[in-house]
Amino acid sequence: MINTNGTKESRLVIADADALIALANPEDVHYNSVRAISEYLDEKEIAILFPLTAIIEAVTTLQRKLTKPELAQVINDKVKDGELPVQYIDEATFAEATQLFNPLGSKQNTLYDALVAALAKQLHAMAIFSFDHWYKQQGFTLASDLLEEKKQAA
Numbered sequence: 001m002i003n004t005n006g007t008k009e010s011r012l013v014i015a016d017a018d019a020l021i022a023l024a025n026p027e028d029v030h031y032n033s034v035r036a037i038s039e040y041l042d043e044k045e046i047a048i049l050f051p052l053t054a055i056i057e058a059v060t061t062l063q064r065k066l067t068k069p070e071l072a073q074v075i076n077d078k079v080k081d082g083e084l085p086v087q088y089i090d091e092a093t094f095a096e097a098t099q100l101f102n103p104l105g106s107k108q109n110t111l112y113d114a115l116v117a118a119l120a121k122q123l124h125a126m127a128i129f130s131f132d133h134w135y136k137q138q139g140f141t142l143a144s145d146l147l148e149e150k151k152q153a154a
Contacts (some may be wrong), residue, residue, distance in 0.1 A: 012059045012123055012125045013049070014049055014120040016113065016135075017057035018058075020054060023038065025150060037143045049125075055099045058075060090143040097117070
């Protein structure tokens with residue numbers, strides 16, 4: 001598959017922490033959407049890769065900010081059991097992320113987000129599994145857009 005800038009895309013989606021949190025938390029506003037998107041990606045045999053940094057961010061958010069340590073444990077167990085494919089961040093990806101990150105921009109867009117974007121760019125991912133529209137501003141497709149395309153085609 002060729003994306004809009006002419007480069008080859010893999011059948012791969014990179015997940016951000018917000019998608020992982022929604023997958024683990026039935027009370028999350030995006031829970032139903034995440035389930036539908038996950039089912040669609042599975043049906044289309046599109047792999048989901050979880051950057052180590054997104055896992056750390058999700059576990060920390062669930063444990064500290066949302067006070068749901070039991071859900072943090074669920075994610076931790078899935079990682080230990082090999083159920084979540086983890087992508088480690090190398091020096092080149094980190095260097096790319098520091099180019100994308102703007103600490104003077106919105107405080108909602110963090111270095112964690114820049115790492116997800118850098119990894120998606122590096123691996124020629126077809127989309128980012130997130131609800132953060134900053135990725136669209138950076139030229140990426142969101143996984144929800146893939147599902148929306150399916151609905152429109154039907």
